[in-house]
Amino acid sequence: MxxxxxxxxxxxxxxxxxxxxxxxxxxxxxxxxxxxxxxxxxxxxxxxxxxxxxxxxxxxxxxxxxxxxxxxxxxxxxxxxxxxxxxxxxxxxxxxxxxxxxxxxxxxxxxxxxxxxxxxxxxxxxxxxxxxxxxxxxxxxxxxxxxxxxxxxxxxxxxxxxxxxxxxxTETNFKSKLIEWCQRHGKDVSFDLVENQEGESNKLFSVHAIIDGEVMGLGKEFSKKNAEKLSAEKACEALGI
Amino acid sequence: MxxxxxxxxxxxxxxxxxxxxxxxxxxxxxxxxxxxxxxxxxxxxxxxxxxxxxxxxxxxxxxxxxxxxxxxxxxxxxxxxxxxxxxxxxxxxxxxxxxxxxxxxxxxxxxxxxxxxxxxxxxxxxxxxxxxxxxxxxxxxxxxxxxxxxxxxxxxxxxxxxxxxxxxxTETNFKSKLIEWCQRHGKDVSFDLVENQEGESNKLFSVHAIIDGEVMGLGKEFSKKNAEKLSAEKACEALGI
Structure with a gap:
């Protein structure tokens, strides 16, 4: 037309x-x-x-x-x-x-x-x-x-x-991004080391990114720092930020 | 030129x-x-x-x-x-x-x-x-x-x-794909229900796809069957099959 x-x-x-x-x-x-x-x-x-x-x-x-x-x-x-x-x-x-x-x-x-x-x-x-x-x-x-x-x-x-x-x-720093977002929205955030699952290497660190008591991301890495980073990245993904 | x-x-x-x-x-x-x-x-x-x-x-x-x-x-x-x-x-x-x-x-x-x-x-x-x-x-x-x-x-x-x-x-059936691959390559495969992590809903099922004793994939879903499927998909991904 x-x-x-x-x-x-x-x-x-x-x-x-x-x-x-x-x-x-x-x-x-x-x-x-x-x-x-x-x-x-x-x-x-x-x-x-x-x-x-x-x-x-x-x-x-x-x-x-x-x-x-x-x-x-x-x-x-x-x-x-x-x-x-x-x-x-x-x-x-x-x-x-x-x-x-x-x-x-x-x-x-x-x-x-x-x-x-x-x-x-x-x-x-x-x-x-x-x-x-x-x-x-x-x-x-x-x-x-x-x-x-x-x-x-x-x-x-x-x-x-x-x-x-x-x-x-720039390396995207998901951890500080997540912390800033939580501060802006009045939410608590913590990164908790959790026990590994059966059969996993004991060199592996598992970290939960927890927001207002809810697990929003899980990161598993061979250093605690990287596991935290990964858990923050997953949480950012889940929250769409 | x-x-x-x-x-x-x-x-x-x-x-x-x-x-x-x-x-x-x-x-x-x-x-x-x-x-x-x-x-x-x-x-x-x-x-x-x-x-x-x-x-x-x-x-x-x-x-x-x-x-x-x-x-x-x-x-x-x-x-x-x-x-x-x-x-x-x-x-x-x-x-x-x-x-x-x-x-x-x-x-x-x-x-x-x-x-x-x-x-x-x-x-x-x-x-x-x-x-x-x-x-x-x-x-x-x-x-x-x-x-x-x-x-x-x-x-x-x-x-x-x-x-x-x-x-x-066709729905891609990762579970049977993984099992077939393991049979062809003489490897043991099993799908093991594992305990949920702290803070996770008790309605969630967590399953490991284990090949020759090594965890190759983890699936978390609200039915055991879907958790197995997902773990198989992750394992297929990890193995490039």
Missing amino acids: PVFGFYKLYLSSDRKYVKKLKNLLGFIPGNLSLYRMAFRHKSIATNVKKGVKNSNERLEFLGDAVLGSVVAEVLFKLYPYKDEGFLTELRSKIVSRVNLNALARKMGFEQLIEYDNRMVSNTRQGSLLGDAFEALIGAVYLDKGYEFTKDFLINHIIKSHIDIHKLEQ | PVFGFYKLYLSSDRKYVKKLKNLLGFIPGNLSLYRMAFRHKSIATNVKKGVKNSNERLEFLGDAVLGSVVAEVLFKLYPYKDEGFLTELRSKIVSRVNLNALARKMGFEQLIEYDNRMVSNTRQGSLLGDAFEALIGAVYLDKGYEFTKDFLINHIIKSHIDIHKLEQ
Whole structure:
């Protein structure tokens, strides 16, 4: 329906939406319904068929994959003499939920996301942004193709907003991240050494990250410090922080 | 060096290699060194710079990402009314090491892979094929671009070699897979219920998958059967089967 699509651009609400998107993204979007879907959280979506909602989750699946592929190529070419372990780790830092949330906030996505705030807890609201960022990449890909999306990601996002060399140097410190989060949310946190299970080496340390009395993460490592770190990482994962 | 590259095509060894690749892949490759690298296992690679070898591992990192992206789009479009959980699970089945190994074997990659068989155990040799398959996708992408790679994957690989609807129906049974593997390799396997850790719900079952006396996987679930399944899955992961 190209004629109808073209006509729709001139409806006042669509015109405003196009302008907003152009300001945020730097290009004129084609199929607006894709972008609307990318910013629609499941808490506000309606069923399109039994069990499937018109929320951004399917687009997030697609966008996550396209983003992973573009970032893989960027790093592959940027670091010709680094091995695949290095590339994998650096990519996870770039596409981590924390990094994407911050990126989406910086880009002003908050004004576009639609969700029902009665159904989303405060602590979960942050990750809506990163989810929407991935969904947006899915929408751009379907609307404009791979080369356009790659170019958009490299020139509009990565070059302006992501300091790859800085990320390369930072080791994500999950323990201090978890402690800070607990302080901010008035929760107790402790790291408790627990007994190993039957059959496990006695050189192994098992640590529980416990928040307000509840085990939120388990780490097993050959040093107590690393077991604590791992338990904190698991807890961060479980809490979505 | 396009002239040199063109000339190289006429060297007898290169001519043979191009013919072989064309027979296997259905297209004429451009940059032969990429394809040679895709089929070069680290056991036979040489150092190009300190710590970095001219093996297929970096290409595998890239190819894995491109493959993930193409398969994501294929499934996104093939199943417009399935949610992202369904899509994610089906994609993992398609790009599983087991599936890619079988695919690479079917496509005749064995005649192209270079490795030192003194350094690779028999049980690991199977997964060289899947690794090389991913690396090949990385090589095709760098040589020909995204659209070409997508077209190659869809028309030459997925349509001819992968029965997506069959994969959709098969539930991967890790327990029987692990038991079969142990029988084939003369190893004992057992699934032992272990005590829960402090603070864990007493409705939770914890099961160790134990192979020749060594804990290879831990599963925690709310039914004993599911805990066994999960422990088997973890063990399969750890063993690379």
